[in-house]
Amino acid sequence: MNSTESRDKKSNTTIVDTSDDLVTSPDPTHPANLIPELCRHFWTIGWATGTGGGISIRDDDKVYIAPSGVQKERIKPEHIFVLPYPQSEPPLASTADTRTFLRKPSIPLKESACTPLFWAAFDLRDAKACIHTHSQHAVMATLLWPGNEFRIEKLEMIKGVRWGGVEGTMTYEDELVVPIIENTPLEEDLRHTLVEAMKAYPKAAAVLVRRHGVYVWGPSWESAKTQAECLDYLFELGVKMKLANVL
Amino acid sequence: MNSTESRDKKSNTTIVDTSDDLVTSPDPTHPANLIPELCRHFWTIGWATGTGGGISIRDDDKVYIAPSGVQKERIKPEHIFVLPYPQSEPPLASTADTRTFLRKPSIPLKESACTPLFWAAFDLRDAKACIHTHSQHAVMATLLWPGNEFRIEKLEMIKGVRWGGVEGTMTYEDELVVPIIENTPLEEDLRHTLVEAMKAYPKAAAVLVRRHGVYVWGPSWESAKTQAECLDYLFELGVKMKLANVL
Amino acid sequence: MNSTESRDKKSNTTIVDTSDDLVTSPDPTHPANLIPELCRHFWTIGWATGTGGGISIRDDDKVYIAPSGVQKERIKPEHIFVLPYPQSEPPLASTADTRTFLRKPSIPLKESACTPLFWAAFDLRDAKACIHTHSQHAVMATLLWPGNEFRIEKLEMIKGVRWGGVEGTMTYEDELVVPIIENTPLEEDLRHTLVEAMKAYPKAAAVLVRRHGVYVWGPSWESAKTQAECLDYLFELGVKMKLANVL
């Protein structure tokens, strides 16, 4: 099957490729191989248990997204959705009804509910990857920092975070500020406030969602992942410091 | 050997199949392969150390159960018991003496002491899998919520839990309520209060056992497992929140 | 080489077998294979980091012991010492000078400093395996229970512990009592107080060593290991309960 046949972006009714062509590669760093590997790892460290959390990778004009509501440690390449990038009408791939796909799994699966959130990072920051975690460290940080910002400073790990998530790395003398938005009943409905927070904090590398988790992105999947590690470390350490009265 | 020969459900004295026919399959998702794999994982994350905890899977008219008192990370398919489902006389496979088996291991092993508890989930909720953990998060939750219920709300992970464990998923606006029953000296003796709690809380996805652990079930093994992950996350986070005075 | 040639127990100067005969087996449950596997696992869970901790297994008239001061996750079968059992003159293999060996590694290694402690479990409880951990949960328990005993009750996991470590399992209604002895500068010097504690508490399944760790044994390696898991769980949970003011 010729996968280009499916690239009609105008209509949802177009026949979408359900072959495995776009998600089959011997290259372990192909997004369709990386997403299952990284999701398995995120599940192992508590970022993606109970079907939550995950990562989306953008490779040039294609966005790779995992399915919704599945065990994140058991995703296979053939479960991955592929969407064309950009999708400007409507902006940010905001509703599931109007999304265009290059490829869908042949078994009945739905793309991640985080799709419009991942998309915001691609559109607003030109990110190449976006990670969402349900890490308890992120959630505890949103509870111990009850305002609209998580702030911490003077910790070496800050140096692993990039301005805006995609520019140069921060220095030891910079204060890390991560905006916190309130959670909404539907994950899709976070899009509006997430976009607002990203615009209000153009230098922020991530957005925390109260009682929910965090969105982190980067100019590559490697950078998104290492920044997610640095930020999770800082959330965890910040919480420990608060509880130990040394912050 | 013809394994159907052993399917006489009337009597314990019937010759029971001890061949490996019912527990041998190249399919990794066969219950006799899944139970060892999942028990090994549960042991790794602290749900099933010291021989405690485990999972039972029901596949149509067969129930697969692990042995009692063995290292849960070293179970092999040939250690698995297979029981016919349903067993209505007496209800809930309540005593070991009256249980009927399709298949027993050839080496001297006893079926899990949780058998009547797993059975309650099959009979009362039409569950296809039931998980029991000794997770310290579950135990700590029963100690910090000293009444008859664990209650928590406004946490994203609640959305991964199903009404009654088997119906539609809860929303972010729903409060999670898990009944807590008191522990008994013999695991089998929990059956009565577990059944009572399941009937009194038809919308509850699990039952906590004070100073012991939790029983969780689902309409499939995947769903039972992801719900067990969500609930364990919520027990852990709830305990952290109480101790940090943010609940 | 005929390994029986080395079985002259009278003198240290006898030629001791340094071939790999006594420690080479294709059976994964052979002590010389199990000890490396279990030590690797104990290292992973924090029981045996920094070269501390380990397990000794007795198989009929042979005792298998790991070397001292090595990375416990990198032991190989050929590093294992084999000692004849019993060694009654002097009792308890008390000093390194007077120990008799059936087999020593060909590279320069010394047998574990825990040898006389392991031996006490073999002699006094007829144990077939003895585990020593440096688990922080055990150490914290000795600090939060400042007297001579760790006591806890009404926790399901107690049912996985055996009276005296080798008899029938405890019930939910029994209180767990583990004697605590004071640490000594040299591990060998613990022997006297460990033996005293084992005699004073004939029903105890383990001995805690203040600011150091715990010794646990069982009638088989499987039982020693599952009891060590139950006890470590109880130390951890007991510490959590104390710190959360629910004990």
Place this chain on the structure above:
Amino acid sequence: MNSTESRDKKSNTTIVDTSDDLVTSPDPTHPANLIPELCRHFWTIGWATGTGGGISIRDDDKVYIAPSGVQKERIKPEHIFVLPYPQSEPPLASTADTRTFLRKPSIPLKESACTPLFWAAFDLRDAKACIHTHSQHAVMATLLWPGNEFRIEKLEMIKGVRWGGVEGTMTYEDELVVPIIENTPLEEDLRHTLVEAMKAYPKAAAVLVRRHGVYVWGPSWESAKTQAECLDYLFELGVKMKLANVL
């Protein structure tokens, strides 16, 4: 290619070997194989997430160093830098500009920013390996011990630490003292105070860096690693003891 051709230590402008000759070996204990393996492990246990932390190994007249700013669990032997040892002009390989290399990766990578810190352990203690971690236990220790020293005593694990990191092991009766230096914006700038601390505390096995992590070394990679494990255990336990009011 003859790797000796590149051994002109006089000038940076010399052609440096970019072949894989110096980093290719079937021996798993070759430094170019060990560094990736150990970094992967350190990442797993939280010592080297977010690209931070690592290990350098000195083998006679060669020093093997990992690249800077990469995912520490994905290093490959061909990413390793090889530097000649010693490099006396200027001392301690203090600035990146003046370092001499035997071998550099063929892809654009920079040697670890910890290079001058690792070098200090080689020059001042004749160490054969130096480990740097971002362990949260080390960081929390620097916050709960606000002065210039971490001090702890009467814990068995102290016996796994060596005087000065390279001499005989400490006894149970010795107090462990680890100097704490203040962090600097650039990792390279730590060199001066690290060297000062190592000279002021010639018996110390490590140097803690406030709000950052720790440097540990040893007379072999095995010893550096087991000492790092003992020290991390002691930092973790010390923090727990402080927070539980038993220290």
